[in-house]
Amino acid sequence: MQYSPTLIDHFRNPRNAGVMREPDGVGEEEFTECMDLARFYLRVRDGRVEEARFQAYGCGPTLAACSAGTEIAAGFTLEDLATVPPARIEAAVGGLPPERRHAALVVAGALRAAARDALARNGRR
């Protein structure tokens, strides 16, 4: 199975891994078929994501996609992040083999959930 250099780099050097204290939004998604779990924490300022952090349990591509997901999320408006498509995550790790596409699904789902949580806390949804 071939992984892109970008994916390998994110796996080897994960960005923004770990818990965030007092986040403005938290969301997680579990891909029950393979038990992968991604959780994102968001820090929000003026309706935009200032910082994202992640925790994840899963195979290498899922961990790498979480790392890439935190970089993508920064700068997004909450509204846009609440609809971020899996394809955006997949592109951010330089593509995924067909049997690992669930990595993008679980990460996009968790980011969307975190954005929705932040919107709800703000009373905006």
Add this chain to the structure above:
Amino acid sequence: MNRRVYLDHNASTPVHPEVLQAMLPYFSERFGNPSSVHGFGREARDGMEAGREQIAAFLKVSKDEIVITSGGTESDNLGIKGVAAARRSGHIITSQIEHHAVLRTVQALEQDGFTATYLPVDGHGMVSPADVRAALRPDTIVVSLMGANSEVGTLQPIREIGRITREAGVPLHVDGVQIFGKVPIDVDAFGIDLLSFSGHKIYGPKGVAGLYIRKGTKMASIQHGGEHERRRRAGTENVAGIVGLGKAVEIRAREMAEEAVRLTALRDRLWDGVRGRVEEVRLNGHPTERLPGTCNLCFRNVESESIVLGLDLKGIGVSAGSACTSGNVEPSYVLVAMGIPLDWAMGSVRSSLGHATSAEDIDYVIESVVPLVAKLRTQSPVGAGRP
């Protein structure tokens, strides 16, 4: 450049240089069909029969009792289906932790009207001889059990089980793919009637394997065509492969005992090195009755494929117990049958050591896996990483 350490010998081994040298002429000047009567055919046949004799000598059996096949899977199929075809109906006993080559063969026979009992194993992955005795029925036609489990390495009590099957007059098939050439096998003392083995697990080539069939065992051919292998397995023989398998067996006979001692020490060095530095790690399989080079560890709350990828990036080749295929993952059925909880079983990693493995390799693996597991746990939302 990273060091490269291959610890997946239970999956496959490199061809031994002496094996390769022995095989080479049979790809070129001694290329004849061993069934041909002319000199070219005789040359090929002589090489093939010499290989068969080396295998027979290793097992201390007659060479007429050795049937060459294309792989361990075919040998398991032939052993079980061959008996079933001769009996046409009946009951089969096997275990829950067999290789798929056995499990799916037995399941296929169930579809054809045979019945089967899948024996449980204990927490070490061992079948109880008492369970074998209790499962025997008047219509039992074969007992098929592995000599050692490929994942956890547990050696089955074949000698005791063989005593029981012999008393009952039921043939015993042993999937010996993981024990052949690694631990001593005495087919008479162990009461083995059928023994499957394979070349590429013992530094021989892929695509060649064998089945020992004790003289007098009721068998029918399951592959039809020519009259090769004394009419028990049709098809032109893989002459170079058989020559290579014979040479590989000859080398194992010479090196096996010393190698077992060396690999056992390295295997234990790996376990001792990891357990002293990693929390929540467990050794799977029997603590002593285990293949010399097999070390299967579970890291709780870490996903095994992420460990395999992390080690791969350090040049280390190990095997994941739970493999994710098309977004669907099942924990190892072997570990589940052993009663290992899911949060442990999902993090199982098998290291299988071999001929070239050194103490420095093992130390490198320990130095690599300890920080990797710590990092993965730091990132994890389950277990210790839960906020």
